[in-house]
Amino acid sequence: MLTCQVDLPRCGGFLARSIAQRLHFPMIEKNYQPADIETRMARLWEEAGAFKAGRPERRDARPFTVVIPPPNVTGSLHMGHALNNTLQDILCRFERMRGRDVLWQPGTDHAGIATQMVVERQLMERQEPGRRDMGRAKFLERVWQWKAESGGVIVNQLKRLGASCDWSRERFTMDEGLSRAVAKVFVELHREGLIYKDKRLVNWDPKLLTAISDLEVQQIEVKGSLWYLRYPIEGKSFNPDDPATFIVVATTRPETMLGDTAVAVNPDDERYADLVGKHVILPLVGRKIPIVADEYSDPEKGSGAVKVTPAHDFNDFEVGRRHNLPQMSVLDQEGCLALVGNEDYLRGLPEGASQLAEELHGIDRFAARKLIVARLEDFGFLERIEPNTHMVPHGDRSGVVIEPYLTDQWYVDAHTMAQPAIAAVRSGATTFVPKNWEKTYFEWMENIQPWCISRQLWWGHQIPAWYGPDGKVFVAETEEEAVGNALGYYVEQEVITPEQGDEMARDPARREGFITRDEDVLDTWFSSALWPFSTLGWPDDETDVKRHYPTDVLVTGFDIIFFWVARMMMMGMHFMKDVPFPTVYIHALVRDEKGAKMSKSKGNVIDPLHLIDDYGADALRFTLAAMAAQGRDIKLAPQRVEGYRNFATKLWNACRFAEMNGCALPADFDATQATQTLNRWIAHETVRATREVTEAIEAYRFNDAAASIYRFVWNVYCDWYLELAKPVLMGEEGAAKSETRAMVAWARDEILKLLHPFMPFISEELWAVTARRDGLLVLTEWPRKAGLTSDEAVLMATTSPNDGLLPPVLLALDTGEFSDPAAEAEIGWVVDLVTAIRSVRAEMNVTPATLTPLVLAGASDETRARAQRWNDVIRRMARLGDISFADRPPEGAVQLLVRGEVAALPLKGVIDLAAEKTRLDKELAKADADIKRVDAKLGNEKFVANAPEEIVEEEKEKREAAVARKTKILEALERLKNAA
């Protein structure tokens, strides 16, 4: 314990420093240097294993579990990560200090497409053989190699941000355990019929050559055209000038006309009523196709007739199904016309059609569009072209136009799996914060489509399905099992002999070409969906699943509610029979200061690492927390970060001040037992701040929590408490001084605790250098709300959320015995008096060097006593000469109203009497306006009758105060007149 017998400031820095050194803790450096602190504190936490879950002393504590939204292994920290992880870290550090056994589960996502693209690009840049030339095995080796070398960048960046994850438990979606979870889930869902293979239209990416899910498609508005084509009616001699010989169809995709298998008109469209059931001859191709009636065709749009191309359009696919139309692909994987050798296309075509096929074969879809339109025009089939702005699907990764494409893919029956997930949110088992996101969730879940989970990529979890020579599929968790099943089956079917079966089972080379594995991999989000339990060891070891599932809260952005949250809900409900988290906190998107989404192409990306370099991780974190109000996007201006860096500096200097004044906390100090009014006041304010910060974090109101601690530190502790304490700290030794020193240190320590979740680095550093400590701040107990007994605190830390032992009273306690209205009244008076004097001095242009006297006129005994007690402080802070008392204010003095009494500054000769009259007139007008407004209310019978009693009481008090004020102002004006 440090009790300084020496008056440190008078001895100067040197002595203070040497005393501190003898007491074995370092002095606070003169300047706040975030970079230096961050490195050292990070190391300290690491060495102490501070973030480890399952610390022995917390074995019996209630766990608090959060799984990180795994960043892409290719990623680097952007503002969204910074926000997301800051908020999670605030919660984790907060609960850790509250005694919980915190597991913040970190890890990264293999990010199938993104990672494969990165490595492919690298191969290209190095002019090495491409993926296909290299072969699957070798390519995958390269990806793993890349992952080992540069895959961990983002993890280190998260550490720089201060993320208190249990890094010893870092997982990767493709590590062995998680891969086993993926296989098991696939096999079980397949067995239950919830995963199946189907041939239907998918969103095909012609650049990446893979199917993608609906969610990976972005609809982008494109200025295109609407082409009006004339399709000749069968049996009539086509004449471009005779509308009776053709039907006009409007299309945005003329190049797919080669694959048309019908023309559709609306059944209610009278214009075409007599054509339904007849046929048209497809221009250029010569194929005879029917005219069908279908609701899909909108009479208002285009010509009212549409061509139907079931293999290249999602709507047409449905129309085709309803009318039993053939599905005819005319494009290949890369979006080029595929006509030569295309049996579906060539079947039944007239002589000469193959010539067209040869001419157009292999041409890219967009070039083909031009060619086909030109050719249609040549023959009079093109009626006109209209400009047309419409939505065109684009791949979110490749950026190219997506092609609806007919292929075999694996699907999850999302509709069935969504039902329990919907019910869980309906019942409140999981709630969204803010609540309005539930609507978005329901909207999507209730209209969910089959989820295409297969990808024609190499990097990812290869689908655990094997095919026999007849295409029969064998799904199993391991190759051994699948092959066993397959060989058994074919032996039984007498396709092979038992001896052949044995050989194939023993030697993979022998079964090559007989049994082959599905080449495709799973959608990255398939493994992400298992994250809340796969990272806990499922299915191999359920110990941690039992302790940590369901997790406590998920913190994420709204942009991945569909991608991730919804799918975790489905998988969690299915495999764990419970929600993955009772609360989903959805935070905003971080935008640039103009509100634009940050993107590389716009060049408006603010790099969080640069902000950390410039202002420190603490300042960035505090900024993000302070701006994370629910329900609004964050427009980030770097200036805000600078402001919060200044806040850190302010705190730094306040701690230096405390140190220079020998402020230290005696071991047995009890803040509630303070005797000095000022000290009782700051204890009261500290408890209030504690309550505000605690309740705000509990309610996920990060901005309120940040605002509370900011205001308390700067506008209460620094601006008033330390200033008011100065005369005591500079004065004679004694009980008052000792208590004040202790209280300065106590409040400082409470501040460091409250601030820690937001600014972990500087708070930990200051914790270390301001006193000898038993342990790190990160593991120090959070200040309890007043009235919370230690038994209750223990209960809170050890009770599990579902056992109903947590009494509601713990969640809403007031300041209880810490409240001290008397202290508030006295310090409030000092604050008001000083503020009023400062204000009028500035207004009257009194230079700071001028020490004016103060006369308290007609002061009550209480005011006289207060003025004497606070004489030094008031004089120093308000730049006064001396303070005296009188029955009436002296003539020609400026008269201020402070809590109903007159404080006069005799400034005769210093001030401009006319200006003072103007000032008083203004105040008089204000008082009159107040009285008038209140009178209007109180004069309203309905108000008095209907308004709550306390509101009416309040209004009456306001009126009395305003009237009293007015009286004093009138008196002041009167005296002013006499002085003139």
Added chain:
RNA sequence: GGGCGCGUAGCUCAGCGGGAGAGCACCUCGUUGACAUCGAGGGGGUCACAGGUUCGAUCCCUGUCGCGCCCA
């Protein structure tokens, strides 16, 4: 077309049934014993618009206008 959200001080944003707030910017003053990364003071808003509910509306409801996002 459907859904969600937002229009509050010059800027970025809190507040959300009972007298308009913060930070930054701006203006004035300041080498006061932690801090100029600071201190003191100040100016600045018919809370988008129009109706309605209410004793009372920036706040609740309806509509209009403007902006953003998501889904078709």
